[in-house]
Amino acid sequence: MDRIPILRVGDILLVSVQIDMHDELALRLQDDLLHQIEKTSCQGVLIDIAGLDVVDSFAGRLLGDLAKMSRILGAQTVLVGVKPEVAMTLVELGVTLDGIHTALNVDRGMEKLRSLCAT
Amino acid sequence: MPTTIGKLIRDREDVLLEKWLSFQVKDDAVRTDLVGPRERRERSVVFIDGAHRAMAKGIAEYDGDEWDDLRAVTADIARAWSRLGVSPVDTAMFVLSFKQALFSLMVTELGSRAALAEELRLTTSIFDQLGLHVAAVSLEERDEIISRQREEVLELSTPVVEVWDRILVLPIIGVLDSSRTQQVMETLLEEIVKRESEVAILDITGVPAVDSVTAQHLVKTVSAARLMGTRCVISGVRPQIAQTMVTLGVDLGDIETQSSLRSALAFAIERMGYRVVKEG
Numbered sequence: 486m487d488r489i490p491i492l493r494v495g496d497i498l499l500v501s502v503q504i505d506m507h508d509e510l511a512l513r514l515q516d517d518l519l520h521q522i523e524k525t526s527c528q529g530v531l532i533d534i535a536g537l538d539v540v541d542s543f544a545g546r547l548l549g550d551l552a553k554m555s556r557i558l559g560a561q562t563v564l565v566g567v568k569p570e571v572a573m574t575l576v577e578l579g580v581t582l583d584g585i586h587t588a589l590n591v592d593r594g595m596e597k598l599r600s601l602c603a604t
Numbered sequence: 605m606p607t608t609i610g611k612l613i614r615d616r617e618d619v620l621l622e623k624w625l626s627f628q629v630k631d632d633a634v635r636t637d638l639v640g641p642r643e644r645r646e647r648s649v650v651f652i653d654g655a656h657r658a659m660a661k662g663i664a665e666y667d668g669d670e671w672d673d674l675r676a677v678t679a680d681i682a683r684a685w686s687r688l689g690v691s692p693v694d695t696a697m698f699v700l701s702f703k704q705a706l707f708s709l710m711v712t713e714l715g716s717r718a719a720l721a722e723e724l725r726l727t728t729s730i731f732d733q734l735g736l737h738v739a740a741v742s743l744e745e746r747d748e749i750i751s752r753q754r755e756e757v758l759e760l761s762t763p764v765v766e767v768w769d770r771i772l773v774l775p776i777i778g779v780l781d782s783s784r785t786q787q788v789m790e791t792l793l794e795e796i797v798k799r800e801s802e803v804a805i806l807d808i809t810g811v812p813a814v815d816s817v818t819a820q821h822l823v824k825t826v827s828a829a830r831l832m833g834t835r836c837v838i839s840g841v842r843p844q845i846a847q848t849m850v851t852l853g854v855d856l857g858d859i860e861t862q863s864s865l866r867s868a869l870a871f872a873i874e875r876m877g878y879r880v881v882k883e884g
Contacts, residue, residue: 565833569793572828581827588833589800597833 535566777810809840
């Protein structure tokens with residue numbers, strides 16, 4: 486069974502999505518991640534989707550929901566590595582992920598997450 | 605069985621050519637300022653040759669294969685002359701003037717005879733249709749030129765400039781329609797990746813009017829850039845545009861807007877954590 490690995494770096498959880506997120510995989514990621522946040526009581530989550538060429542509306546919406554759920558559990562989420570074509574598709578699909586923080590790459594995302602957690 | 609007209613064209617080719625050339629000048633059938641005498645002569649020779657070959661075995665209907673060659677010849681003329689700036693009507697007149705030359709030749713050579721009536725009827729209608737054909741091809745060629753130029757203008761009109769460390773400016777000039785927005789969005793997002801920029805300024809000083817559709821396009825572009833972690837500022841919003849937007853009920857959401865490029869740049873620089881101070 487495929488699983489998306491969740492790595493712990495300090496008090497940040499790092500999720501790097503490398504394979505196509507079909508619905509089941511996305512839902513499993515949501516479960517796993519929320520459990521990890523609860524278990525580790527970390528302050529921030531960084532989701533890197535640089536490996537994805539296609540994000541459908543389900544996965545897009547789920548990423549947005551995930552950010553909201555994490556916030557309820559006390560962790561800030563930053564989404565990084567959105568490719569131009571993915572960004573355009575998501576906008577066309579009407580998934581603008583308004584509440585979620587975004588950054589260009591992992592490096593910038595870490596920076597942003599640190600400043601978010603500090604406040 | 606060669607027709608009288610077919611034979612006449614074949615036997616009196618030279619006379620016909622001279623007659624036609626003189627008709628072209630006399631009736632202003634050809635834009636002599638755009639098409640030189642040599643070009644005209646060469647085209648006319650090819651045309652007459654095509655006509656006589658088409659009529660070698662009797663006068664077929666215009667739809668027949670016999671006229672394919674002549675149609676190709678006239679299409680060639682139409683394309684070449686469109687590029688020279690000759691209007692479709694003038695190019696059609698060139699073909700129609702051939703009739704004048706032909707009929708005047710017939711009158712001098714054959715006198716008016718009732719037997720010619722049927723041939724005349726067919727010939728007239730064929731050359732009229734050729735005239736229309738030529739006009740249609742000219743118009744097509746023009747359309748192609750226009751669409752090519754439109755593409756060129758589109759490409760020229762979406763530059764992305766890095767004005768400061770990780771700050772991009774995208775001056776948008778002209779009307780923002782959906783194909784244009786697509787291009788603007790693509791260029792912007794690619795540049796964001798390439799330059800790792802954090803703030804992008806969309807300057808709409810050069811956009812003549814903003815209606816709800818244009819605003820929708822702007823919102824889309826800003827949302828897409830935001831998904832990639834770049835903050836967008838819309839600048840160059842003129843008082844007039846602000847008025848129409850509010851009157852139309854256009855909602856820009858929480859998109860940052862500034863009245864001038866200058867204030868947008870100041871905003872972006874401050875956001876990046878820089879401070880511009882005068883030395884000394």
